[in-house]
Amino acid sequence: MPPFFTVDADLPGRRGRTGVIHTPHGDIQTPAFIAVGTKATVKAVLPETMRELGAQAVLANAYHLYLQPGPDIVDEAGGLGSFMNWPGPTFTDSGGFQVLSLGAGFRKVLSMDANRVQADDVIAEGKQRLARVDDDGVTFISHLDGSTHRFTPEVSMQIQHKIGADIIFAFDELTTLVNTRGYQEDSVARTQAWAVRCLTEHRRLTAERPQRPSQALFGVVQGAQYEDLRRQASRDLAAIVDDEGRGFDGYGIGGALEKQNLATIVGWCTDELPDDKPRHLLGISEPDDLFAAVAAGADTFDCVSPSRVARNAAIYAPTGRFNITGARYRRDFTPIDADCDCYTCANYTRAYLHHLFKAKEILSATLCTIHNERFIIRLVDQIRAAIVAGEFDELRDHVLGQYYGHSTRAQ
Numbered sequence: 001m002p003p004f005f006t007v008d009a010d011l012p013g014r015r016g017r018t019g020v021i022h023t024p025h026g027d028i029q030t031p032a033f034i035a036v037g038t039k040a041t042v043k044a045v046l047p048e049t050m051r052e053l054g055a056q057a058v059l060a061n062a063y064h065l066y067l068q069p070g071p072d073i074v075d076e077a078g079g080l081g082s083f084m085n086w087p088g089p090t091f092t093d094s095g096g097f098q099v100l101s102l103g104a105g106f107r108k109v110l111s112m113d114a115n116r117v118q119a120d121d122v123i124a125e126g127k128q129r130l131a132r133v134d135d136d137g138v139t140f141i142s143h144l145d146g147s148t149h150r151f152t153p154e155v156s157m158q159i160q161h162k163i164g165a166d167i168i169f170a171f172d173e174l175t176t177l178v179n180t181r182g183y184q185e186d187s188v189a190r191t192q193a194w195a196v197r198c199l200t201e202h203r204r205l206t207a208e209r210p211q212r213p214s215q216a217l218f219g220v221v222q223g224a225q226y227e228d229l230r231r232q233a234s235r236d237l238a239a240i241v242d243d244e245g246r247g248f249d250g251y252g253i254g255g256a257l258e259k260q261n262l263a264t265i266v267g268w269c270t271d272e273l274p275d276d277k278p279r280h281l282l283g284i285s286e287p288d289d290l291f292a293a294v295a296a297g298a299d300t301f302d303c304v305s306p307s308r309v310a311r312n313a314a315i316y317a318p319t320g321r322f323n324i325t326g327a328r329y330r331r332d333f334t335p336i337d338a339d340c341d342c343y344t345c346a347n348y349t350r351a352y353l354h355h356l357f358k359a360k361e362i363l364s365a366t367l368c369t370i371h372n373e374r375f376i377i378r379l380v381d382q383i384r385a386a387i388v389a390g391e392f393d394e395l396r397d398h399v400l401g402q403y404y405g406h407s408t409r410a411q
């Protein structure tokens with residue numbers, strides 16, 4: 001068996017690199033954008049189409065699949081890949097993000113305002129607190145039916161083993177940027193203790209069913225915007241090993257990140273984490289964030305954004321994101337992007353997509369998701385090729401200059 005992760009080429013002077021993650025369901029060439037299929041489906045798109053547009057792996061969500069249809073059903077189906085007819089590599093996130101963002105009611109931690117007054121009991125306006133954290137786990141109320149549930153590190157591992165993805169994540173506590181420093185310290189300590197329990201339970205469950213394809217467990221670094229906490233959390237996670245001296249297979253970088261500090265914070269973590277293990281950054285897909293994260297040493301990232309915004313008619317294009325429902329596209333018989341190699345751009349016009357959205361036809365979601373997913377996946381493919389060719393900075397300046405440089409976003 002090859003090692004789980006191999007590094008191929010380095011980005012000189014920075015932490016970025018290219019590599020390969022080897023899973024029982026195939027290899028992932030990194031850096032890689034991992035498409036999000038929250039409920040075991042990339043909304044509106046067939047798995048075969050995702051494969052054709054270059055998706056290497058799909059990330060589903062343990063919290064959602066736990067509530068519906070339940071991990072036992074995914075297990076009986078032969079695991080996530082079999083259940084959803086996706087033969088390639090799969091990830092699940094631990095459910096911590098969903099469970100804990102219920103706590104504060106914030107949908108996007110990344111976009112939170114760190115300048116707010118710090119407090120530990122802050123919740124979004126008009127929201128009711130649906131989750132409570134203690135040292136042993138999290139009790140939360142289902143967003144589906146209001147029933148009460150409890151996740152502990154062990155429960156999260158049991159759920160993720162039943163779902164059976166190739167790469168799974170330790171259960172961590174997500175904090176917000178407005179939590180106090182004292183709370184962040186306690187939270188990092190709690191996430192650390194949970195990481196130890198996750199690794200122990202992961203080993204126990206793996207030994208229980210040795211015939212199953214092996215699953216890789218990633219520890220998750222928290223610590224919000226604090227350099228000392230991020231560095232300490234990274235070092236402590238890297239030091240966690242089981243009785244046989246084996247630690248985590250990779251690391252997730254999670255939690256509260258401000259956009260302007262993304263590269264700095266990722267850099268603190270990758271400085272401390274071992275170079276021979278992959279690092280996953282949870283929840284980014286904007287072109288400037290992708291370049292920053294790759295240069296700082298992130299190998300994989302996921303984000304629901306390309307498909308979510310596609311369903312709202314927002315289209316990624318080389319000169320920026322634009323909305324296809326604008327009146328100017330009504331008689332525009334050109335493709336979204338003449339240089340894009342996706343199925344949608346090969347066969348459909350802006351006028352037709354404009355019409356589909358105006359007529360509320362569901363094909364609009366399919367065609368626009370195909371384009372947006374392809375746009376981000378192709379961009380990350382180009383970043384990988386540029387690292388190998390020694391042209392990373394040239395590509396970054398060109399792509400970001402085009403994407404953010406235009407005064408009018410649409411063309």
Ligand SMILES: [Zn+2]
Binds near residue numbers: 340345346370
């Ligand atoms: Zn396209």
